[in-house]
Amino acid sequence: MAPTMTETAFVPRVDEEDLLRMMEEVASYGATADEGTHRLTLSVEDKLARDWFVRRAESEGAKLRVDRAGNMFAVFDWAGPDAPTIMTGSHLDSQPNGGRFDGALGVVTGWAAASALEKARLETGVVPKANLTVVNWTNEEGARFQPSLLGSGFHAGVHDADFVLSRRDGDGVTVAEALGAIGYAGSDEVPLADALIELHIEGAEGLERTGRRFGVFTRFWGAVKYRLAFIGRQAHTGPTPMADRRDALLAAGHVVVGLREMADRGGLDLHTSAGRLEVRPNSPNVVPGEAVLFIELRSAVPEILASAERELNERIAAAAKSARVEFEIRSIDRRAAGSMDPRLVQLAVEAGAAIGTETMKLDTVAGHDAISLASRIPVVVVVVPSVAGVIHHPSEFTSVEDRLIGARALTEMLRRLCFEDGFPRGETGT
């Protein structure tokens, strides 16, 4: 399309130093000795990161909204209540002893893009066609509270407030109590946006192995997550005859081994895992009376996922029988496989081209907050490389250059949505 006077003048520029500084500041909240991040959702460290988000919103002149799940929204009310709202951002919580970039980079680049756009708007006087919101979702990781994607699930209407607020961590603390303790128990009702773009680190080697610097997820894998309890009987590991034992950990061991067998047989289309195991009373000389296992099955193919879930149930029953214990499936979370909005995918490709990089199309196996909202609004997740595909580990790293590429591409996508064509009411121009 032919450039207009306004477009010629309106050139948002990402402030490289600010981008670097923001990343370092956020990484300082919950920094670990090995350059990782330990910033569990709604912890003291998370409060510090949230306070930073508030200060940033204030200094940028955005209005802060905090909803009942503690999700934080910094709203640039550029175009008025009748105009669409474009949302970007990610999450500031981390895994236990996790990395600096997972989630945080999406929030930081969201701010970098918003600041670049706001500065250009103020300098040019151009009137945007959409409003912009930078978001920080609560408990994306699902490390402290389950399920993961809790805040975005609330925003999407998947979970109601009672459900969210009553989730308990391993110490029995509820989300409501944790929100209150750090001063982020909000009550704002925040309407759904008209589009959501989340920037994230890739967490695999798709970009790195092909030498690309920017990507867009086109499909997301489905997931089935079980919280499974085996209930045996605690007893002395010495005198109790082997035949009398009801060993909850033994049953869990069978399932852990079985999950891997399923994946090995399932080929590349099935991922299985048991990431968390709680053993009680967890004393060296007590036969475990309870073992709670957190299981995940993931696939892009619904039939494979359903078949794996059936096999999992058979294996659970067999493991319980073999160890002479009972079992309870305490929760099941299912996330359907699906696709990102094709217009937003195309927008990512064009934005990449506009800043001089090739956009690689990829699948995502991991969950993302944007995926929580995929059934409600147009969403897309764009990615930059993480070195060696590392994620959920202290050594997570995204180069300064790749952070900047991500911020520039995101800025360009938001520029087109907020200042050019509007989305999705108008044509996106893509």
Next chain:
Amino acid sequence: MAPTMTETAFVPRVDEEDLLRMMEEVASYGATADEGTHRLTLSVEDKLARDWFVRRAESEGAKLRVDRAGNMFAVFDWAGPDAPTIMTGSHLDSQPNGGRFDGALGVVTGWAAASALEKARLETGVVPKANLTVVNWTNEEGARFQPSLLGSGFHAGVHDADFVLSRRDGDGVTVAEALGAIGYAGSDEVPLADALIELHIEGAEGLERTGRRFGVFTRFWGAVKYRLAFIGRQAHTGPTPMADRRDALLAAGHVVVGLREMADRGGLDLHTSAGRLEVRPNSPNVVPGEAVLFIELRSAVPEILASAERELNERIAAAAKSARVEFEIRSIDRRAAGSMDPRLVQLAVEAGAAIGTETMKLDTVAGHDAISLASRIPVVVVVVPSVAGVIHHPSEFTSVEDRLIGARALTEMLRRLCFEDGFPRGETGT
């Protein structure tokens, strides 16, 4: 032998009400809602039980000694420094959410016997031939700190003070710090006794199934305990390709399953267990980077134990290879199988007869503080029934009648040792 004037007059009587009250008082420290006990060693609850022990010693006129391991000795210095010392007692620490009787009953009956003997001594003026010490050992259970039998192992010279004081719990707190925090960091040097009698609950159904009320352990099983760490690499459970995972929990799962296979093949002469498993970071969507497994092998037969240990090592290596992880055996504790002192076994049999009960000879699979000292001094463990053989569970129960039988038999054993023949310098008369 013919009774003398002195023996006729000297009739120690166990105070039944006092015995009941003591048991209830001790059970109140760390009482759980389900009538169990949660009194981890050197915890606040353990401090309360220790304070009770101090008050009891004061009210009985015994001298209190606390050594560097925090072991507590209440000394009745009846016969002077040149006379032998007979020791009795057990431990006041419990398993997490454990029972009321394991350990505590041995301390309480020790006090019941000591008080009966002291009262009779004061009333008759009979001069004892030996001194008596009531003991409370630190960290018998091995739940908070490893290894178990820590305090008695220090007293036996198996562990030096530096080793004991530097043990760390799961939160990184050392024994030295924990002792200091509750005010039981002692410095007394307490010499070895000349004999040790420990009363305990049986923890199996040997007595109950045969209708007996009192027993004596003649042999103790050997044990090999491994603290084994698998070290993988933490990674996202979603995108990380299965083939790239280095899953520490998977390796642990193989070993847990394998341990049971070993026991199933090993017949009645081998007990195996994995009671504790620490998973890090233990988040539902992170491939575990570390899994620390606490393994026990137990047998009365040294060859079976040695063979099982060899097989365990093969299985550990195979599990690590299969899961593509490293492993470290972080500690090994070995306790040899052995026998109790035959003279003390015979004394138990005769004391049982004297109070009108039959004494059953049994093996013990579990460790006991007395076993720590078996290579240094004559020791024996006598037992009363626990209903259904339950131990290390909140429902542990020993009837009031059986508690009294135990206390009376123990009193009779101590009477013979301290007031009749002396032991072991004189003949025991058995």
